[in-house]
Amino acid sequence: xxxxxxxxxxxWLLFSSGGMAAAMLIPVLLLLFxxxxxxxxxxxxxxxxxxxxxxxPVTLLVLFGLCVLALFHWAHxxxxxxxxxxxxxxxxxxxxxxxxxxxxxxxxxxxxxxxxAL
Amino acid sequence: MSETDDKHAVPDMPDTTxxxxxxxxxxxxxxxxxxxxxxxxxPLRKExxxxxxxxxxxxxxxxxxxxxxxCRMGICxxxxxxxxxxxxxxxxxxxxxxxxGPVRVEPLANFPVIRDLVVDIEDFMAKLPTVKPxxxxxxxxxxxxxxxxxxxxxxxxxxxxxxxINCMLCYSACPVYALDPDFIGPAAIALAQRYNLDSRDxxxxxxxxxxxxxxxxxxxxxxxxxxxxxPKDVDPAGAIQRYKLTxxxxxxxxLLLPRGAR
Numbered sequence: 553x554x555x556x557x558x559x560x561x562x563x564w565l566l567f568s569s570g571g572m573a574a575a576m577l578i579p580v581l582l583l584l585f586x587x588x589x590x591x592x593x594x595x596x597x598x599x600x601x602x603x604x605x606x607x608x609p610v611t612l613l614v615l616f617g618l619c620v621l622a623l624f625h626w627a628h629x630x631x632x633x634x635x636x637x638x639x640x641x642x643x644x645x646x647x648x649x650x651x652x653x654x655x656x657x658x659x660x661x662x663x664x665x666x667x668x669a670l
Numbered sequence: 671m672s673e674t675d676d677k678h679a680v681p682d683m684p685d686t687t688x689x690x691x692x693x694x695x696x697x698x699x700x701x702x703x704x705x706x707x708x709x710x711x712x713p714l715r716k717e718x719x720x721x722x723x724x725x726x727x728x729x730x731x732x733x734x735x736x737x738x739x740x741c742r743m744g745i746c747x748x749x750x751x752x753x754x755x756x757x758x759x760x761x762x763x764x765x766x767x768x769x770x771g772p773v774r775v776e777p778l779a780n781f782p783v784i785r786d787l788v789v790d791i792e793d794f795m796a797k798l799p800t801v802k803p804x805x806x807x808x809x810x811x812x813x814x815x816x817x818x819x820x821x822x823x824x825x826x827x828x829x830x831x832x833x834x835i836n837c838m839l840c841y842s843a844c845p846v847y848a849l850d851p852d853f854i855g856p857a858a859i860a861l862a863q864r865y866n867l868d869s870r871d872x873x874x875x876x877x878x879x880x881x882x883x884x885x886x887x888x889x890x891x892x893x894x895x896x897x898x899x900x901p902k903d904v905d906p907a908g909a910i911q912r913y914k915l916t917x918x919x920x921x922x923x924x925l926l927l928p929r930g931a932r
Binding site for chain 1: 917
């Protein structure tokens with residue numbers, strides 16, 4: 553039995569904080585912009601006001617954090633889905649690189665998109 | 671039926687006067703290379719557990735059947751078997767719950783079968799001591815007449831994990847253990863936490879290398895079947911999740927803080 557320290561805790565911290573952030577923020581955003589505003593239960597903010605909120609550096613930072621954490625949450629979960637669900641443990645290093653690499657690329661794209669909104 | 675009988679009758683209880691068929695997995699390595707099935711009809715009585723059915727078979731029908739049991743009261747952890755596909759303590763799993771039957775009894779999954787319903791538990795026995803499931807005390811020996819006092823709140827921190835009876839139903843239920851036999855497994859980690867969270871224990875650091883390894887808590891993907899299977903409500907999945915947070919916090923500290931400040 554090996555007792556080598558594993559890099560897993562860092563992947564798991566990103567995974568669990570991503571799950572937490574996504575669970576707390578995404579349903580609220582979906583509820584507001586997908587149901588509440590379209591059905592007129594609350595009056596929707598004007599375009600100018602929403603644009604002002606969205607281009608505020610703090611909003612961009614929060615959205616960037618949400619994107620990065622949610623992407624790494626996906627990467628970790630998808631990695632284990634491939635490992636255990638599809639029994640691809642032999643390809644573990646390749647899968648890890650693809651999943652976390654994909655999340656890293658996604659994070660860069662998110663940063664690019666958000667910076668353009670400034 | 672008299673009035674008294676009526677009052678004591680249990681509603682919705684299936685007929686307890688007939689018989690139920692038990693389909694029992696047999697494996698006799700001296701005679702056969704593959705497991706097979708034998709069917710036995712046993713009395714269906716409302717107070718009979720699956721283990722009582724097996725004892726009836728052994729005593730009355732077929733003395734060659736092999737299985738482990740001891741206490742018949744859910745504390746020795748010997749009689750774990752797979753009943754209708756689920757890991758169960760056969761002494762606290764009742765035949766009437768499976769009426770009209772048949773009831774399929776197999777050895778615990780994820781363990782090599784020695785004979786019939788007896789499995790080889792050597793893997794668990796080898797892993798268990800690696801997490802030091804005992805009170806580890808510091809260098810200082812307590813005075814002869816001293817006591818280790820503990821408040822009820824301190825006891826509550828680990829009490830649940832101390833209920834483990836090493837029945838290994840959680841290993842049988844764990845899909846990760848099925849895929850990765852090196853995984854230390856639910857019960858061993860829950861038992862490690864039973865001592866880690868004990869105010870009298872100082873072995874946290876000693877257990878860390880094993881618990882925080884790739885074969886320790888990090889092998890677990892939080893499927894949660896261990897906690898479903900546990901007959902003593904130990905919640906090994908919860909114990910593992912708690913240790914993940916402990917191990918992750920420690921890993922971040924190791925990375926960021928100088929050695930002295932950890």
